[in-house]
Amino acid sequence: MLSEFDLIKRYFTRERAGRASTVLGVGDDCALLAPTPGMQLAVSTDMLVEDRHFFAGADPRKLGHKCLAVNLSDLAAMGARPLAFTLALALPQADADWLAGFSEGLFALADEYGCELIGGDTTRGPLNICITVFGEIEPGHALRRDAARDGDDIWISGTLGDARLALAGYRNEAWLDAASHEQAGARMHTPTPRVALGRLLAEQKLARAALDISDGLIGDLSHILAASRVGATLDVDALPAGLALQREDQALRRRFTLAGGDDYELCFTAAPAQRAAIEDAGRASATPVTRVGRIEAAPGLRLVDAHGVPLALSLRGWDHFQQ
Amino acid sequence: MLSEFDLIKRYFTRERAGRASTVLGVGDDCALLAPTPGMQLAVSTDMLVEDRHFFAGADPRKLGHKCLAVNLSDLAAMGARPLAFTLALALPQADADWLAGFSEGLFALADEYGCELIGGDTTRGPLNICITVFGEIEPGHALRRDAARDGDDIWISGTLGDARLALAGYRNEAWLDAASHEQAGARMHTPTPRVALGRLLAEQKLARAALDISDGLIGDLSHILAASRVGATLDVDALPAGLALQREDQALRRRFTLAGGDDYELCFTAAPAQRAAIEDAGRASATPVTRVGRIEAAPGLRLVDAHGVPLALSLRGWDHFQQ
Numbered sequence: 001m002l003s004e005f006d007l008i009k010r011y012f013t014r015e016r017a018g019r020a021s022t023v024l025g026v027g028d029d030c031a032l033l034a035p036t037p038g039m040q041l042a043v044s045t046d047m048l049v050e051d052r053h054f055f056a057g058a059d060p061r062k063l064g065h066k067c068l069a070v071n072l073s074d075l076a077a078m079g080a081r082p083l084a085f086t087l088a089l090a091l092p093q094a095d096a097d098w099l100a101g102f103s104e105g106l107f108a109l110a111d112e113y114g115c116e117l118i119g120g121d122t123t124r125g126p127l128n129i130c131i132t133v134f135g136e137i138e139p140g141h142a143l144r145r146d147a148a149r150d151g152d153d154i155w156i157s158g159t160l161g162d163a164r165l166a167l168a169g170y171r172n173e174a175w176l177d178a179a180s181h182e183q184a185g186a187r188m189h190t191p192t193p194r195v196a197l198g199r200l201l202a203e204q205k206l207a208r209a210a211l212d213i214s215d216g217l218i219g220d221l222s223h224i225l226a227a228s229r230v231g232a233t234l235d236v237d238a239l240p241a242g243l244a245l246q247r248e249d250q251a252l253r254r255r256f257t258l259a260g261g262d263d264y265e266l267c268f269t270a271a272p273a274q275r276a277a278i279e280d281a282g283r284a285s286a287t288p289v290t291r292v293g294r295i296e297a298a299p300g301l302r303l304v305d306a307h308g309v310p311l312a313l314s315l316r317g318w319d320h321f322q323q
Numbered sequence: 324m325l326s327e328f329d330l331i332k333r334y335f336t337r338e339r340a341g342r343a344s345t346v347l348g349v350g351d352d353c354a355l356l357a358p359t360p361g362m363q364l365a366v367s368t369d370m371l372v373e374d375r376h377f378f379a380g381a382d383p384r385k386l387g388h389k390c391l392a393v394n395l396s397d398l399a400a401m402g403a404r405p406l407a408f409t410l411a412l413a414l415p416q417a418d419a420d421w422l423a424g425f426s427e428g429l430f431a432l433a434d435e436y437g438c439e440l441i442g443g444d445t446t447r448g449p450l451n452i453c454i455t456v457f458g459e460i461e462p463g464h465a466l467r468r469d470a471a472r473d474g475d476d477i478w479i480s481g482t483l484g485d486a487r488l489a490l491a492g493y494r495n496e497a498w499l500d501a502a503s504h505e506q507a508g509a510r511m512h513t514p515t516p517r518v519a520l521g522r523l524l525a526e527q528k529l530a531r532a533a534l535d536i537s538d539g540l541i542g543d544l545s546h547i548l549a550a551s552r553v554g555a556t557l558d559v560d561a562l563p564a565g566l567a568l569q570r571e572d573q574a575l576r577r578r579f580t581l582a583g584g585d586d587y588e589l590c591f592t593a594a595p596a597q598r599a600a601i602e603d604a605g606r607a608s609a610t611p612v613t614r615v616g617r618i619e620a621a622p623g624l625r626l627v628d629a630h631g632v633p634l635a636l637s638l639r640g641w642d643h644f645q646q
Contacts, residue, residue: 045443086455
């Protein structure tokens with residue numbers, strides 16, 4: 001069996017990419033980062049656990065992608081530019097095939113976003129993947145949760161609900177044909193972090209508040225409302241459903257766009273004066289953007305249909321300790 | 324049962340300490356750090372798993388201390404000043420008593436070192452604690468593993484082997500009286516990160532190479548030798564044994580000082596011209612320092628006794644995948 005150090009060396013040590021921001025990478029007590037002078041450092045951490053965030057036996061290549069993607073999505077939601085990440089891994093055994101696939105998926109996405117692995121830890125234990133990601137952002141430009149204002153538009157990037165639909169398929173809660181299974185599965189297993197859009201929104205100060213939708217739109221939007229001390233009205237029929245979810249009935253579309261989970265799309269608020277610039281940013285980043293509601297002074301979240309008629313839907317966000 | 328968000332709020336959100344380095348803490352997609360201009364950022368991550376790094380049912384207060392201590396020890400080994408950390412936690416259930424104890428031990432140590440919790444993640448899963456710690460250091464001052472030179476002294480902070488002796492006691496490999504049990508147990512459960520000494524060694528450029536001893540001296544020193552392409556001779560009888568281990572016989576003393584594990588002391592190399600300054604740094608940081616050997620050009624690690632007679636001891640470092 002490979003030793004721990006051999007494992008790390010073989011799969012996670014690469015030739016230095018030589019990024020100016022990274023002074024010292026994997027293999028010492030600490031990595032050393034030199035952020036661009038004057039920039040702030042954005043930091044986020046996510047832990048993924050088998051049977052909770054992914055199925056036992058999940059394709060390691062896709063898993064490598066997803067673990068980093070959900071972290072990059074947090075940087076995107078802040079408007080930060082990815083710099084680097086650390087990886088801590090608990091593995092039940094040292095499985096070379098698994099490590100080869102996982103590291104391949106991980107590094108393919110890391111390279112796409114210029115995000116360098118700078119350190120980590122490997123230990124034996126129940127499968128657990130913990131990534132901490134670092135980005136940088138201009139002071140005062142971060143898209144925080146507490147910055148929404150009365151009168152802001154509410155926007156969504158991409159589409160919602162397909163990841164949740166894929167889960168429904170796996171759980172036999174819904175029957176999916178081959179095309180839907182593939183489309184929805186891709187959204188569940190290999191989400192696209194909206195880094196380019198987030199950067200434009202922050203760099204050009206187009207958006208006020210933002211977050212990434214990981215636990216379902218309603219639950220996550222509620223965090224913005226609470227932090228910003230505002231309310232909102234959402235046009236439920238304006239919510240952009242995923243390609244596969246579009247073929248399902250209205251009830252399922254509403255349920256999975258509002259309270260799906262694993263979407264990794266951005267929900268952001270912006271002044272109405274920014275509408276054209278936000279559409280431009282969507283085109284420039286090849287990311288669809290859709291206006292779905294309005295921030296209001298009155299507390300609470302109101303759901304309406306396309307005709308403005310109030311809907312009495314009871315849906316809750318994903319909560320790891322209440323399922 | 325508490326929801327995930329309630330848990331995080333209750334135990335891990337505190338009034339902002341208002342450190343200049345932390346712009347935004349727990350509760351957004353990312354935390355924001357503003358390192359002191361001109362300083363480099365040191366980053367390290369450690370994952371602790373039940374039954375591997377600590378016993379099931381371990382005192383949560385001590386566990387909170389230890390999880391952060393082992394990360395601060397990595398900063399100490401680099402010579403960095405602690406700034407902040409993130410915490411990712413997988414818990415089998417939301418146990419308020421456990422969380423209260425864990426967070427108390429964690430924050431007591433964090434406050435001692437001015438290290439602020441800036442973000443995290445909580446999920447249900449087999450108990451797993453992953454901390455990523457951030458420190459800052461002057462460019463060019465980091466104590467790296469690849470900087471040892473022929474002729475350097477080899478130094479050890481504090482004492483070695485008591486944590487391993489405590490483990491031997493728990494495993495019934497050794498019989499410990501009450502005093503030894505307590506002394507050795509304290510070293511195992513609540514190690515002291517050598518942050519103050521590390522800072523002095525780096526700030527004043529007293530040491531060349533350094534690391535923290537977590538997997539046993541021989542295994543860890545070998546990393547310095549490999550990275551620096553040098554060899555060394557260690558005076559085994561000069562190794563400072565822990566208070567409890569001093570009462571054991573020579574064979575056990577040698578074994579546990581050379582290849583114990585969980586020591587979290589610094590092993591560093593320095594030019595002989597720095598001896599007096601290093602003794603001063605030890606006094607200034609209230610940390611014993613002991614000279615235990617010499618870096619040499621000839622590759623390999625040679626063990627000798629107090630009379631310089633070669634010892635043929637076969638001991639290996641702790642390797643998580645080979646036990």
